[in-house]
Amino acid sequence: MTHPAVLARLVEEYEMESELRAAGPHGPVRQQMEDVVYTLCVSTGTRDIDAALAAARERLRTAWLGDADAAEAAAQDGRTLSGTAG
Template sequence: MLMANPATLRNLVKRYETLRRAHARLGTSESNRHLEDISYTLCVTTGTRTVADALTAAEAQLRAVPSAASVLSAAGPSEVQLTA
């Protein structure tokens, strides 16, 4: 199964949430079109057919990927040393 780049997936979920709130507040045809566009992109990116399934898949994929902070701490100290 193909998996989206974690940064891209986080961005899509964040944009979906932002546009969903904007549409709830504004309720315009333009806000609806933007919400539909990001919903479609999120579904395609996660290989799902509904937004609910896309959000569930995104959550599962993001949970499976370690965060950058945990990767850096697991790698140990950097070989590069900063000096004044």
């Protein structure tokens, strides 16, 4: 499974490339967009960009919720996420 930080960067890159492409079709922007789309699809195990974005956003949502849940549980136990008393 692709790390959430990588997925977040890919989604951000896709959104930036989409904005650039909307401003006007440019060769390098088109290739960068294709590269990001391909990487997002491979990273999420999907075949189209809509499914890839949905999968990436869901993974990010659950990853961040998982981190929040872990931090909350640790705080209730009087420890930090690294397992030491804080």
